[in-house]
Amino acid sequence: MNANVNNIYKKRNYVQAQDTSNYSFDLEDPATWPSVIDRKYRLCIIKKGAIQVKNFKFPMNDEQRSFSEKYYYKTMSNGEKVVRPWLIYSTKMNVVFCFSCRLFPNSKNKTSFTDGFNDWKHLSERIKSHDSSIYHKKSNQEWLELSWRIDSGTTLDCELQKEIQTEKGRWRTVLKRIIACIIYLAQQNDAFRGQNCTIYTEQNGKFLKLIEMIAIFDNPMAEHLRKIKNKEIHQHYLGPRIQTELIHLIGNKIRTEIVTRIKAAKYYTIMLDATPDASHKEQLTLIIRIVQITKTTNNVVVSVDEYFINFLHITLKTGLGLFDVLKQELSNLGICLSNCRGQGYDNGANMVGHKQGVQARILNDNPRALFLPCCAHSLNLLLGDMANCIPRAMTFFGVIQRLYTLFSASTERWEILNKHLKCLTLKPLSETRWECRLESVKAVKMQLKEINNALIEVSESTKIPAIKSEAISLAEHEMSYEFVLSSVIWYNLLNNINKVSKTLQNEKISIDFAVNNLKGLKQFLNKYRENGFNEAKEEDIHICKQIDIKPEFKSKRKSLKKRMFSYESSPILCSTNGEECFVNDFFLPI
Structure with a gap:
């Protein structure tokens, strides 16, 4: 008999997760089972099998004793160890039960293994006496016979059980497809629902449309939708609540796997x-x-x-x-x-x-x-503050933002811009993403003449005075020598910083390579501070020749401070070199 029970123990048929959700107790924990177990629940529990808790830290009692996995095994006279499949442990109550006696109790001869036993000091003796008792052998026999009938399909309600198994298989097939659709939409970050939740109607959402598309090629799903349409079934698992529930279940399963990996890695x-x-x-x-x-x-x-x-x-x-x-x-x-x-x-x-x-x-x-x-956040703050603390830099980026605002505010003006631009389009500035400054500067620097032509066309075609004035003002700013030189300097700086930033964001970068990149960027900035202005001037002169701009700074007059007292010296009106002012007020502070 023990050999037969062991075979059933090894070949037990586990109940799927969706089967246990209908019960108010845990099929694996006998302490949660009802005191009176009807036939329906008994069949489900036997199909689930006697689950023996292992790899668990069993709690100590007041005598510093606890249950141990060694009690699951019986040592024969020849030294061979045989499993006791009937002995199961409850993690919720910290007691042990006899699986067969719990399922087939004898009202006249109840044992402690029916209600739960936790006298660990005398557990070995009680297990031996219980294993040899006639009542235990009888319940084991009933367990064995019912398990055999379930496996062979010869129970009294075998036809009903076959129908139940067929229905279970159909629902599992349908649920697999529903879960696949949910995972697909979740991975694509798509919306699930529409204006209604009825199949084969307009505006019923991507989820139901995806189900309808699968039904065209898949017979199980087509049959499922047919039954829904003909009102043969009312529980169809396509509603909003089941979608939300499955999303949570899938998310929890993924999170559990992630936490398992984190615990395995230990440090994080x-x-x-x-x-x-x-x-x-x-x-x-x-x-x-x-x-x-x-x-x-x-x-x-x-x-x-x-x-x-x-x-x-x-x-x-x-x-x-x-x-x-x-x-x-x-x-x-x-x-x-x-x-x-x-x-x-x-x-x-x-x-x-x-x-x-x-x-x-x-x-x-x-x-x-x-x-x-965060390096990216620090870099964003650094470059953002650098651009906002220098008046000339604020003016430069202000012109770039005004260019984008002028053209993007009207579809007609945007079409005019696209007609003149070759490849790059204008980009707006962002307070939280410094890289947008590089994209904005690049689009302007590479297409100065084309943008200017678009501004001129806007000023000539518009009938709105404010737009005409703005277009003329931007055209003058954009075609100035100082603006062109500023675009060259900013592009060189931001482009080199961006290369290092992208490298540091690589998942597989090593520490020594990252340090070398940062050192290289620091050397570039030091070198550019010494020689960068002259290099930028040479590139700027080449650009100015292409777009017909005179490569020279405008001379500016110093503002005079009013003389307040007689002992103050008289102010001297003098002319200031434009290039010197640009270097001192713009290039060196950057």
Whole structure:
């Protein structure tokens, strides 16, 4: 009999996850089973099988004793170890049960293994006595017979069971296709729903349209939609609620896998960023970076991987508020903050503050969680401040933004611009993305003559005085020697900085290569400060010859300061060299 029970134990048929969702108890934990188990539930439990908990830290009692996996095995007289398939452990109650006696209890002769046993000191003795009891052998026999009937399809309701299995197979086939559609739309970041949720109607959304398209080529889905259309079934799993539920289930499954990888890697780096969403709620983005080691038959692959974990809703943007939200999320995921070895945030005071910021609070709990500011954010702040603190630079980028605003505000003017431009189009400036300045400067520098021709055509064709005045003003600014020289200098600086920035963002870059790139950029800037102006002038003169601009600065007069007291010297009216002013006021400060 033991051999037969062992065979059933090994060949048990596991119930799928969707089958267990209809029950108010856990099929794997006998402590949650109802006191009276009807035939329907008994069949499901037997199909699931006797699940023996392993690789689990069993809790100690007051006597410092606990359950152990060794009790799952029986040592025979010849030294052979045989599994006891009937012995199962409840993680919720910290007790052991007899699987067969729990399913087929004897009302007259109840045993402690029917209600749960946790006297670990006398467990060995009680297991031996229970294993040899007549009531246990009888329940084992009933378990064996019912399991055999289920496997052979000879139960009293075998025909009904066959219909149930056929229906289960049909639903699994349909659900696989539904889940595939949900994963596809989620990966493409597409909207699911339309104006209604009825199949074969207009404006019913991408999800239902995708289901309808699959039904054209797939018989199971076509049959499913036919039954829905003919109102043969009412539970069709195509509604908004099941879509949302499946998205959450898939997301939780992915997040569980990510957390497993993080725990396997042990050490990790935290990256946070907060921004308001479309509903004006502040969302904190949590990303974790790990070093993942994958062993193959031939070699070992080491990679640095980043994983998005979650969007966390926050109400307080203070360092303490963000830290509490982060700490709670890590606790919910079962990730130890003590294993954090790095932090990466933007340069906000609530993030990088040395006393009250998030990085300081994490360092107080874990001194090994070193903080590094976001290089891209630091570079954006640096270049943005550099462009905004110099009056001539502010004027230069102001003209570029005015050019884009003038043409983009009207489709007619945009068509005029596209007619004159060869390849690059004008780009707007952005406060949060410094790279847009390079794209904007490049589009203007490479097409000065074409943009000027477009401005002239706009000024001649428009009947709006403000637009005409703006076009003429921009044409004069754009074709000035100072503007052309500024575009050359800015393009050279931003282009070299952008190359290094792109290199640093490469996932596979090494530290020594990154350091060499930064050193090279520093050498370029030092060299450009000494010789860059003359090099830019040579390039500027070549451009001016092509677009018929006189390559010279305009002389400017110094403004006179009014004499307030008699002992002050008389102001001297003098002419200032335009090139010297440009170098001192624009080039050297940059």
